[in-house]
Amino acid sequence: MTYDYDLFVIGAGSGGLAASKRAASYGAKVAIAEQDLVGGTCVIRGCIPKKLMVYSSHFPALFHDAAGYGWKVGEAELDWEYFITAIDKEVRRLSHLHISYLEKAGVELISSHATLVDAHTVEVDGRKVTADKILIAVGGRPIKPDLPGMEYGITSNEMFHLKEKPKHIAVIGAGYIGTEFACIMRGLGCEVTQIIRKELILKGFDEDIRTNIQEGMTNHGIKIIRNTVVESVEKVPEGLKLTLSGDNAEPVIADVFLVATGRIPNVDGLGLENAGVELVPSAIEGPGYSTMNAIAVNEYSQTSQENIFAVGDVTDRINLTPVAIGEGRAFADSEFGNNRRVFSHEDVATAVFSTPEAATVGLTEAEARQKLGDDGVTVYRARFRPLFHSLTGAEERTMMKLVVDANTDKVLGAHMVGENSAEIIQGVAIAVKMGATKKDFDATVGIHPTAAEEFVTMR
Incomplete structure (x- = not known):
């Protein structure tokens, strides 16, 4: 059978970009669909803009430390509007750069949402196209617990677009996203309260990492409320009131409320059921938290449908940009490069850009x-x-x-x-x-x- 494309990729994030360019380099006819800016979470609302915020958050401490070396540094003030605008400008520059890379590789970019019609057919941009192989690389998205008042909270997506610098930001979530943003905002001069359900942040990391980061955060002025959960959020004249329960039940009032309680694979609206692609459930513990589903894959990133593959956060293996890239390239090498290989998920290094x-x-x-x-x-x-x-x-x-x-x-x-x-x-x-x-x-x-x-x- 003749297909419109040898490979159709859904999602132009790290994994999809890497796979599409590698497959095209082997002579495959490749198209990639993306309804958002090209670059995925990492470029648009993740690693890159977050790291730029981390850099900025370190300057106040450096100004202070300079005095110990004899430098006299005057009053410093952050121009928030300039700062946020500069980050957005850099994100858009990188997105356009990735588009140019696709063009050079000979990959067709379709700026539209894509939905599976069957195992070889995708509906995109108002038309149906066919492909010998399909790769799903749509990543994940933030999720809020189903609790009263969660609509007042923002997620990591909105952190890069705050119109004003918060005076007091409350963060719920003990993972690396909540921890990193708590440190960023404290470094930028905000009052920060982080509310965690257990005794320590960063479950799954080595105990010495967890205790040493948490101690450092406390020393830097971040208030960490442990063994406590948010029951509800409501608007009050002073801002947002968080009602708590647990070891520390005294309410917290802040002007911005960041919900960093996890991310889920972005499987909704893909039409997976039309193509017979199976999902694997994974429970998120705690009151108000739902069950998430990830695309089930084997070691070659192959789904239950033999010609459909998935890489990156949508498979919920190791949710890191370099891992998605590695999975995408291994897929392309295996299916188009005559080099069948498995990407190793062992000994993958990672960092927490906290302070x-x-x-x-x-x-x-x-x-x-x-x-x-x-x-x-x-x-x-x-x-x-x-x-x-x-x-x-x-x-x-x-x-x-x-x-x-x-x-x-x-x-x-x-x-x-x-x-x-x-x-x-x-x-x-x-x-x-x-x-x-x-x-x-x-x-x-x-x-x-x-x-x-x-x-x-x-x-």
Whole structure:
């Protein structure tokens, strides 16, 4: 049978862009449909604009720290409108850049919503087109719990378009999105209250990362209300009133309320049922939280329909931009490049751009002990004041940690909290991925004076 396209991609985010360009490079006729700006969550309302906000949030501390080195810095003031406009301008520049990359690759961009009609047919831009293979790469979206007054809350999507800088922002959610925005807004001069349902933030991360970030956030003036849930939200003359229950039930009043309680795969409206694409349910715990569905895939990102594939957050495997890119390229290599391969989801490094920053790769201490037993794990840990702050007087601490197999000496995990964690762990991740041992780390000469050298001098 003859098809209009060899590959039709739904969603021009990180995974879809990577897959479409790679497939086109092998000579495939490719089209990609996107109803929003090209670039996906990462470029438009995620990694890039968030990191720009992180950079901005660090300047006040740098101005303050400069005094310890003899610099006299005058009064500083943030022009919020200029700041937000500049970020939006950069986002749109990057989006147009990705469009140019598609053009150079020979990929046809269709600016429209796409819906599956059957296993080989897609309805897009008011017409029906056919494809030999279809790739779904529509990502995820923020979700709010079903609680009274949630309509007054904003999500991470709207954080980049606030007309004014909040005086007081309340954040619910203990994940990396809520934690990062709590730190960003505090750095930009807002009063910040973060409400979490458990004792610690960042469930799933190593315990030392969780405790050290939370301690640092508290030291920076963020009020973290633990073991507490939001029951309802209402408008009052002073702003938004959050009624709470749990260990700390005193209401919180803020002028902006950020709901950062999770993201779900963006499966609605795709017509998956028309093509026989199966979903896998995954429960989100807690009152007011619903059940989410992700597209079920095998190790080759193939769905229950053999010619339809899915990559990225819509599959809810590891929801990171580089992972979506890696999955997309592995799919294209396998299906169009005569190089059948599986993308590895093991030892994927990641970072939390909080203040203090953190990064991690490999197993947490708890995961390693569960796998090998307490006697099978050796932990090396260091906690110190960075040299930079020896003159600033700031009570900042860096934590570095290696989790090692006691029997083989293999480094199973590396974790860090402190300035430049992401940059440092990126290099360490290569060693962990290659199976380096603690002796290999010990044999490596450190660069002095740096924080990174602690990873090769820990005893």
